Amino acid sequence: TxxxxxxxxxxxxxxxxxxxxxxxxxxxxxxxxxxxxxxxxxxxxxxxxxxxxxxxxxxxxxxxxxxxxxxxxxxxxxxxxxxxxxxxxxxxxTECTNSNTSFEVFSVKQSDGWVAFNLLNSGALWDLRVSIDSHKMYFFAADGHYTKVQVATSILIPIGERYQFFVKLDQTPAITASALPPLFFLNSSPDINPSLYG
Incomplete structure (x- = not known):
């Protein structure tokens, strides 16, 4: 890690x-x-x-x-x-027009075993809930300070906060999506570099 x-x-x-x-x-x-x-x-x-x-x-x-x-x-x-x-x-x-903006891809190697994220909410109005379907998040730091590892399936991150977490790259190859709002997609494959779409 x-x-x-x-x-x-x-x-x-x-x-x-x-x-x-x-x-x-x-x-x-x-x-x-x-x-x-x-x-x-x-x-x-x-x-x-x-x-x-x-x-x-x-x-x-x-x-x-x-x-x-x-x-x-x-x-x-x-x-x-x-x-x-x-x-x-x-x-x-009330008016909403769908867009075709692409997702950003985070490339990782499944053989590394773990990937870490620095999560930041730089919004103006709302706390946001972040999750990765079928994956646990192992939170190890908040605002740059190490904490006792907390395992969660989602987190509500307030405006201006920064959390750091690990994701274990041990899932069966599949494409999964988080609950709305979809902040992540996971595509893991043992033969191709898995990607976290966020």
């Missing part, structure tokens, strides 16, 4: 809006509805944009918009008495 740590891959996850902060602050002032709906969840600068189906959300805030956001008139999130949800911009809340 020392070799994996010395050659750790950087995985930067973040939420992203297609508008400047000035624009969405002006929208908040205009409608009195806080602009909490994001356009993309990105990792290391790449991530296809897609409409998140309501069936994939296990939450009490349904129905959701095509972007996967709560409706702007949802009283759980927007309790302001002067809010005007009818005035919100559809492009910021």
């Amino acid at each position: 020392q070799a994996a740590e010395n050659n750790a891959l950087t995985l930067n996850v973040f939420d992203y809006k297609h508008y400047t902060s000035e624009h969405w602050m002006a929208e908040w002032e205009r409608t009195d509805v806080e602009q909490l709906c994001i356009d993309n969840l990105l990792r290391t600068g790449h991530m296809p944009r897609y409409e998140r189906a309501q069936r994939d959300c296990h939450c009490d805030q349904k129905p959701l918009t095509k972007k996967g956001c709560m409706q702007p008139d949802n009283k759980l999130m927007f309790p302001y008495p002067d809010s005007q949800p009818g005035l919100v911009s559809p492009s910021m809340w």
Whole structure:
């Protein structure tokens, strides 16, 4: 695992809006509805944009918009008495156009046994949950400080936090994907360099 740590891959996850902060602050002032709906969840600068189906959300805030956001008139999130949800911009809340952005590929050798990641949430609004289906993550450091190893199948990473973890490269060759939002894909093959798509 020392070799994996010395050659750790950087995985930067973040939420992203297609508008400047000035624009969405002006929208908040205009409608009195806080602009909490994001356009993309990105990792290391790449991530296809897609409409998140309501069936994939296990939450009490349904129905959701095509972007996967709560409706702007949802009283759980927007309790302001002067809010005007009818005035919100559809492009910021309800309209979603899928993209064909490619996934980034992290190449690793299965024979190394382990791969390490430096995970960072550099987003602006939301804590993000990260997982790799069928794989455990062995967390060994937080914000640059070593900790007792914690094994998890997923982690909620707050904005500005940095975690380091190992993934054991011991799975049967297959392609698997994480739960929504899909932050990783794993393609492991003993004959070809396995790739972690993140």
